[in-house]
Amino acid sequence: MLEQIEKYFDNELSLSERQDFENQLSTNPALARSVAFYLNTKKAAQQLAQQTRRAEFEELRESLSKNVVGRKVNVSTWVTGIAASVMLVVGIWWFTQISTPRAEEFANHYIQQNFETLPVKMDAQTDSLQMGLKLFNDQKL
Amino acid sequence: MVLAWGEGFTDNQIAQELGYQSANVAKVSRLRCLDKLRELYKY
Numbered sequence: 676m677l678e679q680i681e682k683y684f685d686n687e688l689s690l691s692e693r694q695d696f697e698n699q700l701s702t703n704p705a706l707a708r709s710v711a712f713y714l715n716t717k718k719a720a721q722q723l724a725q726q727t728r729r730a731e732f733e734e735l736r737e738s739l740s741k742n743v744v745g746r747k748v749n750v751s752t753w754v755t756g757i758a759a760s761v762m763l764v765v766g767i768w769w770f771t772q773i774s775t776p777r778a779e780e781f782a783n784h785y786i787q788q789n790f791e792t793l794p795v796k797m798d799a800q801t802d803s804l805q806m807g808l809k810l811f812n813d814q815k816l
Numbered sequence: 817m818v819l820a821w822g823e824g825f826t827d828n829q830i831a832q833e834l835g836y837q838s839a840n841v842a843k844v845s846r847l848r849c850l851d852k853l854r855e856l857y858k859y
Binding site: 685725 | 843847
């Protein structure tokens with residue numbers, strides 16, 4: 676019976692067979708129930724197949740989005756690593772250049788402080804040594 | 817098989833995919849399956 680029903684819906688019956696089938700359908704309740712079962716089953720199978728396919732696509736979409744996020748994390752990790760390395764190298768270079776004075780600068784500073792300007796004491800009395808130091812500082816000697 | 821039928825695959829495609837000898841064998845098997853389902857549905 677189901678084969679005949681399927682042939683009817685697949686348009687595989689001749690015109691006379693179709694008319695005969697339709698006449699039977701209007702008079703035979705068992706055939707009508709079978710047709711209803713066939714159509715309901717086909718619709719349920721379509722819905723179930725659609726749900727299954729949708730679930731598969733959803734799973735695929737989630738796995739793809741996870742892969743994309745993972746790739747982004749990898750790229751950002753690489754960029755961060757390279758940036759950190761560059762900063763470290765620049766920092767070491769700056770520290771060695773700026774924080775430690777060169778020997779020549781150090782010596783010039785020491786000479787300026789200790790040999791080019793001699794200490795003069797504040798005193799009311801005239802002291803020949805202090806006067807000599809003042810004249811040296813004023814570059815009159 | 818019923819799912820494949822619901823998804824719109826032809827009996828020929830179902831036969832190839834599920835290993836039936838021919839489209840006709842797949843069709844007979846599918847209709848038997850529907851018959852069994854109807855028997856179960858009755859009770």
